[in-house]
Amino acid sequence: MHKIDTFFEYLDNSTSPFYVVKNSSEILDAAGFQNLSFEEPWKLEKGGAYYVKLYDTTIFAFKIGKDIGEDMILRLAAAHTDFPAFRIKPNPEMRERGYLRLNTEVYGGMILSSWFDRALSISGKVALKSDRAFYPKEVLVDFKKPLMVIPNLAIHLNRDVNRGVEINKQKDVLPLLGMSDEKVHNYFTKLLSEQLQIPEEDILDYDLFLYNLDKANLVGMNQEFICSPRLDDLSSAYALIQGILHDVCDKDIHMVCLYDNEEIGNRTKQGSASQFTTMLLEKLFASLGRTRINLFEVMQRSHILSVDVAQAYHPNFSSKYDPTNVAELNKGIAFKIDTAQRYAFDTGAVAILQQLCEENDIPYQKFVNRSDATAGSTMGPVISTQLPVRTVDIGVPLLAMHSAVETMGTKDIESMLRLMEVYFTTKR
Numbered sequence: 078m079h080k081i082d083t084f085f086e087y088l089d090n091s092t093s094p095f096y097v098v099k100n101s102s103e104i105l106d107a108a109g110f111q112n113l114s115f116e117e118p119w120k121l122e123k124g125g126a127y128y129v130k131l132y133d134t135t136i137f138a139f140k141i142g143k144d145i146g147e148d149m150i151l152r153l154a155a156a157h158t159d160f161p162a163f164r165i166k167p168n169p170e171m172r173e174r175g176y177l178r179l180n181t182e183v184y185g186g187m188i189l190s191s192w193f194d195r196a197l198s199i200s201g202k203v204a205l206k207s208d209r210a211f212y213p214k215e216v217l218v219d220f221k222k223p224l225m226v227i228p229n230l231a232i233h234l235n236r237d238v239n240r241g242v243e244i245n246k247q248k249d250v251l252p253l254l255g256m257s258d259e260k261v262h263n264y265f266t267k268l269l270s271e272q273l274q275i276p277e278e279d280i281l282d283y284d285l286f287l288y289n290l291d292k293a294n295l296v297g298m299n300q301e302f303i304c305s306p307r308l309d310d311l312s313s314a315y316a317l318i319q320g321i322l323h324d325v326c327d328k329d330i331h332m333v334c335l336y337d338n339e340e341i342g343n344r345t346k347q348g349s350a351s352q353f354t355t356m357l358l359e360k361l362f363a364s365l366g367r368t369r370i371n372l373f374e375v376m377q378r379s380h381i382l383s384v385d386v387a388q389a390y391h392p393n394f395s396s397k398y399d400p401t402n403v404a405e406l407n408k409g410i411a412f413k414i415d416t417a418q419r420y421a422f423d424t425g426a427v428a429i430l431q432q433l434c435e436e437n438d439i440p441y442q443k444f445v446n447r448s449d450a451t452a453g454s455t456m457g458p459v460i461s462t463q464l465p466v467r468t469v470d471i472g473v474p475l476l477a478m479h480s481a482v483e484t485m486g487t488k489d490i491e492s493m494l495r496l497m498e499v500y501f502t503t504k505r
Contacts, residue, residue: 081303084490085293087315088305092200092288094134094337095217097158097311101318101335102128105138108322115357119364124327129357133202133215134158134337135347137357138318140501141365144327151358151379151466152331152501154320155349155456156313157339160306161185161479163192163252163287165199170257170265177257177264179225181287182246185340189244191481192289196223197252201285203269206278213281218272223290225252252287289481301407301487308483310339312473312490313384320497330361331501339385339456349456354463380429381468382500383421383457384493386485387411387444389474402445404474406486409440410493413455413470420470421457430469437499439492444474453478 091097102112110126113119121127124143130136135158142149163181171178183189198220205214227250232238244250257264263277270277293305317333325331338348345351362372390403404411412427413420434441446452457470473493476484 081295081487084315085305088293088307088311091307091311092198092219093162093286094158095202096200096219097314097335098130098133098136099217101136101314102130104318104322110138115360119360121361121364131353132337132347136335137332137354138321139330139332139361140321140325142325142327142329142331145330146328148328149375150329150505151375152326152329153334153380153466154317154332154382154384154497154500155334155336155460156317156384157310157336157349157456158314159185159337159340160309160311161187161340163250165283165285165287170263171251172257172259175256177254178251179254179265181251184286186479188477188480189246189250191477192250193227193229195226195481196290197225197227197287198222198290199224199285200288201283203273203280203285204282205275206281216273218269218285220272225254225287227252291482295487296484303485303487303490304482306482308475308485309386309478310384312386312485312493316490316493316497317384319494320501323498323502325501326504328505336456342454343456343459349459350463352463354460376464376466379466380426381460381464381466382430383455383460383468383470385455385470385472386475386478387413387472388478389476389485391476397447397450399445399447402443404442404444406474406476407488408442408474408486409489410434410471410496411442411444411474413472414443414445415452418458419452420455421461421468422470423467426467426469430471433499433503434496437495439496439499
């Protein structure tokens with residue numbers, strides 16, 4: 078059984094997409110993967126293990142089989158590094174009657190009310206002055222301590238709060254950083270400079286997010302549940318990275334793609350809609366002495382798993398689910414199916430995955446939304462338009478998706494870890 082503590086450590090320390098990539102690359106480094114720069118020529122070898130980072134929030138890890146030939150296929154699996162959060166705006170300080178708040182904007186579709194009354198910290202990247210304007214220095218920062226809180230309004234002043242009250246993203250969820258002195262200015266810049274131990278004037282810009290300091294926990298009479306921030310989609314990212322560490326099938330090329338910006342639509346340079354994945358594959362094939370046409374030929378028989386969490390059945394809201402196709406906690410991986418292709422699938426691709434599960438005793442279930450409901454967006458349809466490869470959307474079932482704390486089944490992470498191992502190692 079996989080050590081749950083290792084998974085929890087990954088969840089707790091991956092506090093922004095920057096740290097998801099940092100922590101993932103450290104796992105790959107320890108396993109002997111070579112860090113490549115896309116800007117330099119490659120000399121890839123059969124049997125080699127490599128990874129490429131893109132703008133510090135997206136990462137691609139790949140292994141080349143020792144015995145790849147004309148009949149090779151691509152085995153790809155994708156997840157995402159981002160999650161709903163509050164992003165700190167420029168000029169963020171807001172003062173009122175001695176209170177100091179930060180001006181933030183909402184990133185992704187979060188459950189706003191779940192962020193009230195929680196200890197929050199800051200994680201992300203800061204850009205600093207350098208000797209060359211075209212090459213600013215960029216550093217990561219994670220304060221790892223309670224810095225602020227978004228206090229609720231007392232029920233005495235908000236009698237309808239339990240009936241459902243609209244929350245305004247601009248005025249109702251601004252975090253309280255502290256009490257201010259009117260004679261002091263630039264509190265936030267000072268906070269950053271002290272944390273980074275650099276002069277205030279060196280700070281040019283930043284990409285910083287608030288995150289929930291709650292840790293991952295086992296919950297339930299028999300520890301049936303995992304409750305943690307960021308399970309969407311770090312449970313998938315972790316499983317994919319762990320999966321490619323195994324001894325892969327020698328006949329194929331295997332790749333893990335962890336994209337940024339899925340929560341805001343994928344259409345960025347580091348999102349799954351980017352041309353970069355095709356560019357990466359073309360460079361990979363060229364470095365192995367193969368052509369672009371060879372890549373296109375291989376695509377026709379290849380496979381992609383789009384791995385993102387699924388909506389778990391909630392017993393308090395049973396009317397929200399399809400009558401016969403629900404995903405239950407601890408019942409295995411959900412194959413996500415949608416006739417409008419909001420989830421990517423085709424019958425042949427599902428059959429491949431289904432056989433892998435059945436041959437290896439990995440529990441699975443098929444999830445379909447109610448016919449009068451719409452599905453959330455995923456990477457699958459976006460990836461499959463960029464790479465015309467058989468694609469299946471799958472994921473572990475999740476309760477309270479996009480809450481500050483989400484819930485999954487303890488057995489389901491084991492099922493996903495096992496599937497990713499099987500996906501990359503099974504011989505054809």
